[in-house]
Amino acid sequence: MHILLINPNSTASMTSLAHESALRVVQPTTRVSAVNPQETPVSIEGAADEALSVPGMLAEIRKGERDGVDAYVIACFDDPGLHAAREIARGPVIGICQAGIQVAMTVSRRFSVVTTLPRSIPIIEELVSAYGAERHCRNVRAIDLPVLGLEEDPERSERLLVAEIAKAKKEDRAEAIVLGCAGMSALCERLTLATGILVIDGVTAAVKFAEALVGAGYATSKVGGYDFPTVKSPVAIHKDMVRGSA
Amino acid sequence: MHILLINPNSTASMTSLAHESALRVVQPTTRVSAVNPQETPVSIEGAADEALSVPGMLAEIRKGERDGVDAYVIACFDDPGLHAAREIARGPVIGICQAGIQVAMTVSRRFSVVTTLPRSIPIIEELVSAYGAERHCRNVRAIDLPVLGLEEDPERSERLLVAEIAKAKKEDRAEAIVLGCAGMSALCERLTLATGILVIDGVTAAVKFAEALVGAGYATSKVGGYDFPTVKSPVAIHKDMVRGSA
Amino acid sequence: MHILLINPNSTASMTSLAHESALRVVQPTTRVSAVNPQETPVSIEGAADEALSVPGMLAEIRKGERDGVDAYVIACFDDPGLHAAREIARGPVIGICQAGIQVAMTVSRRFSVVTTLPRSIPIIEELVSAYGAERHCRNVRAIDLPVLGLEEDPERSERLLVAEIAKAKKEDRAEAIVLGCAGMSALCERLTLATGILVIDGVTAAVKFAEALVGAGYATSKVGGYDFPTVKSPVAIHKDMVRGSA
Amino acid sequence: MHILLINPNSTASMTSLAHESALRVVQPTTRVSAVNPQETPVSIEGAADEALSVPGMLAEIRKGERDGVDAYVIACFDDPGLHAAREIARGPVIGICQAGIQVAMTVSRRFSVVTTLPRSIPIIEELVSAYGAERHCRNVRAIDLPVLGLEEDPERSERLLVAEIAKAKKEDRAEAIVLGCAGMSALCERLTLATGILVIDGVTAAVKFAEALVGAGYATSKVGGYDFPTVKSPVAIHKDMVRGSA
């Protein structure tokens, strides 16, 4: 099976990092490729960054459909363009926030999310609510470090994450932690060891759920809300393709 | 005061139509201009159309900021890119779905929404929930007509709307109706007369709320979630500007 | 257009204060008059005070209907008798709590309310829920000062409000503040300046929304829940009038 | 123990009817008296009627406090002034809607409410939500008969109720029915027999819960929201007393 992992931002090093996390856990028979659009923000911090990243991400999915990709993983914790992607794809499209939360709701009764910037807290809270985890999610916390800061100073990032996770365990009575940024993926195991609480990485969760859904034979339903985008006047289609392949 | 009404799709006739609805109700001292991006879908039917319309819409807001616009109205009932727009704008940004719902929650106890295509129902239901109207909104209904169909066959559209509103009144015990598409704006008063129930047009509601907020001196809070997008590496900014002025 | 602002308590100085806030923001063509019933509690602190204030407030609305008032603002943050008032009025009736919350939900992602007495916290929490803002409202806080204390010692009131708003900004991650008492109206701008966070005054918000709804041509729906009170036996009507004009 | 049952409307025949329902079920050692204010609407149909009935009802509670009443039952299904009454009373105050719903949530998994006029449906839905029964309450139905119609034509009322309850059983899969008006109290058992589904009368439920709470030694908490109304300036108190004993 072929899973396409898309990092919606344009920072190739984050793409490779997420790719490695995926390769670490997939079955031998699964092919995972990873891409990122060229013309998107270098990191996704807020709704405007999200919005600017989605058309490029959707273009990658259109390419994937032509290449016979079986499932897609969107490797940004805001799950940008998730519903749009599901309209375009035949196979399942997994967001790392939704997948991370589904794991947390399965292996713990109460969890907290730890993300990078405080400005993302309300965005993630809305996702928590959209995915039905309001009762299960104790808190969404931020270490107040920009996304790219995770790469620039890994030691500091890890220190901040360990401290925030410890607070989540003590103050929130969190039973598991969901990492609120694809850029934290590689730290997952080290954080579990350092804090003594299960830390969940959305990239890992999403890739395994993608494999599971394809293996189960479940694709995106094309009845109703996730049906393919309506085809309109030739002009519209043309514009669409242009943008799609931009 | 200067209000910029943005129709996120690329159908100029719908832009003019919404513009007229706005001009009909603004104060003499209010200037309303209306635009639509060139390179967006001809109509917004689903999440993929939304996603493709947002960058162009945000570019119009960036222009508006340079031109000293005081408030913005996004004239598509899915409120596409609403949060992103609020990050970019200094003044208030009003979505016609949120404004229509706020009016409905003020002048009635229970309302229903009537939109065009069934595929938009879950999208609007999520907005109803995001705006806190789950208890107040009895139902989201669709007349099963594409957005552009509203212009192509106005008589049929009106017949379908009158019939659906009558059902909402009887079956849902709706006390008011919110029109679920900017393209229905002009029909609003005729529908109220034809059905004997208050019919609310989001464009009208949004333009008046924009005037109200500017008049009250309330702008978008730049503390937290709606702060301006983070400025990143020059490259990132540059890309951003390019896209912004595309 | 004629807007009638009703302060449900019997403290005339608070009525004038709210009147001034209204006059500061209305359009030149809008007439705002302000009244308060004579026989109501001097301040509204809890549900019993509310209950005793409503019949007098409704009597003012009946008078307003005879005088052709276009819209009403109830200038008490508990929105006492809001639903009852809407049954009696033809035009829109705006509560300052609902209006303040609608503004906060439009210009910020998360807000907190700051009110006077702790005993009002559950009352306001119920309103927050009724208006669909449970996810958007981070916290309802009280400065533990009686309503009349706001007038008796303005300096102290301001100090307490500045301190509580600062806590809301830091501890709740509030992005905007809604003032939880009509008596705080005049302090609004000073508090914004002192705290660096948008502070919203419900009186201002409500008066502008009243103008907006009348300008848009939206009145209270008389289909269903807000229909005029049922006329019963002459005796009943008579009693009603007596009380109404008491 | 002394329980005071207050019918907030001024129709003495309804008061006697509720009184009889209470006397039918209380313990021999329990004294139940029943009153109604003189100057309130003849029936409570909507929020305005509620508002006009509350001050008189609160006055009865003040009298009750002077007479050493142990608990109060408010015999109107809208639970008008329930929170206000609890501020004034030392002992428990039971609303028939809340009590009926608590019984329904204890003896069934899903129930429906059947009331008189459609205009009361949103009011009762808000109570269902306030009492935490949104998931348990399948539907709020109305037989479209004015409250006083129940007395004027008992046969027709019973026919309409039997038909509506049958629909609730079949269409809502209701497992129990809560009667949505104190005036239906006497029909309760006959309706259970006629429909083969448990029918719950709020008056009966409330009186027994009042006995239970007094028997358990639980009074209204005076810490926080239900504390006694604040005593203000002598003038205020005086006004208060005047109204209180009006």
Added chain:
Amino acid sequence: MHILLINPNSTASMTSLAHESALRVVQPTTRVSAVNPQETPVSIEGAADEALSVPGMLAEIRKGERDGVDAYVIACFDDPGLHAAREIARGPVIGICQAGIQVAMTVSRRFSVVTTLPRSIPIIEELVSAYGAERHCRNVRAIDLPVLGLEEDPERSERLLVAEIAKAKKEDRAEAIVLGCAGMSALCERLTLATGILVIDGVTAAVKFAEALVGAGYATSKVGGYDFPTVKSPVAIHKDMVRGSA
């Protein structure tokens, strides 16, 4: 009337303790017997303990049905097997958690629960939600003492409870406290005196509600979810009886 109080764990001393609390408040004409199964955990701390306690508890209810018991009280705050018990019983079955919460929602606007072990917090939070008290319940707190610790060291237990209740009053603005363990029953009044806030014991509440429901003539509805368990093949029935009378 005959009420059977069942302590689902096998610690006879806790059964007697709950029995005493019941005897303290029932009417002279009410007979209360108390039992506990032999083969269940010595205390119920978590979902596995619950699960192991339920079949024995249901067997006691089957016996009760043969003995003509009128109502049942399950004296464990997790309300283990409550729905199952209601399927088997003709009369009402009251859980002490649901009853305690119903009292708290009637005599206060906001309450907190204080239980023994932190691991029970999510279990109780789910019950709070199932019983519709999410808005009314401020917090679920634990004193971090095993259930049997309550008996082993009563002084320490009381000290811990007084301290935790004081925190709930101050930090949660709780207006009443619900004791989160049947083993705390005897301390209820002393805790109210020591903390100056109403403390509610679920055993007391449940026994009085059981009396109230029987007195009102309300039994468990056998239409729908609480219908008697389906009788299956003889083998199945036989197994069932064996287990039932084990």
Added chain:
Amino acid sequence: MHILLINPNSTASMTSLAHESALRVVQPTTRVSAVNPQETPVSIEGAADEALSVPGMLAEIRKGERDGVDAYVIACFDDPGLHAAREIARGPVIGICQAGIQVAMTVSRRFSVVTTLPRSIPIIEELVSAYGAERHCRNVRAIDLPVLGLEEDPERSERLLVAEIAKAKKEDRAEAIVLGCAGMSALCERLTLATGILVIDGVTAAVKFAEALVGAGYATSKVGGYDFPTVKSPVAIHKDMVRGSA
């Protein structure tokens, strides 16, 4: 990896059926064994059946822990004893209801559940709520056939399911269907073909999710709510073991 599938009822034919569904989709390297307790009800229809099935099911998990099982699937749509099982197991425990719902929330925007008996509807509705799918689940429907009826008359079962699914598609606007009983597992693909809507089988979903979680390295968190059951007095442990190995 070794996955143990447990059918909590005692009908071996249903166990084999679920086993086959599992074997159809697992990876070659995954070992799936399937068991059912001997002394449990022949089918699970309601909460009492559930309660009687759980201790035997937990005993199988204890055995599994001794045999080094990596993950467990509970093959009954009521997810009986799911939380209890997670306390006992080291690895993940997947309920087929939760897994089926998680798939439905990933591949569609709105779904309905189709189960066997109407009495299970409220039970499943509570699970839908507990798993956070209240907004996504349009309806829970029943074909009114006992669980064992699925085997006794497969043709009729299929006819009834096709008809009910068609209604869910049309009346509920369901975009996917979750089969509400493990006994329907084998029909899944045929139903998808017959109805033209994606039909999801919880057994298939749960087995693949179990593989995914083990593959990702996520086990059940032992911090907090899912910690191992407390070890009490030897007597208690002994009893426990006895029952555990019964």
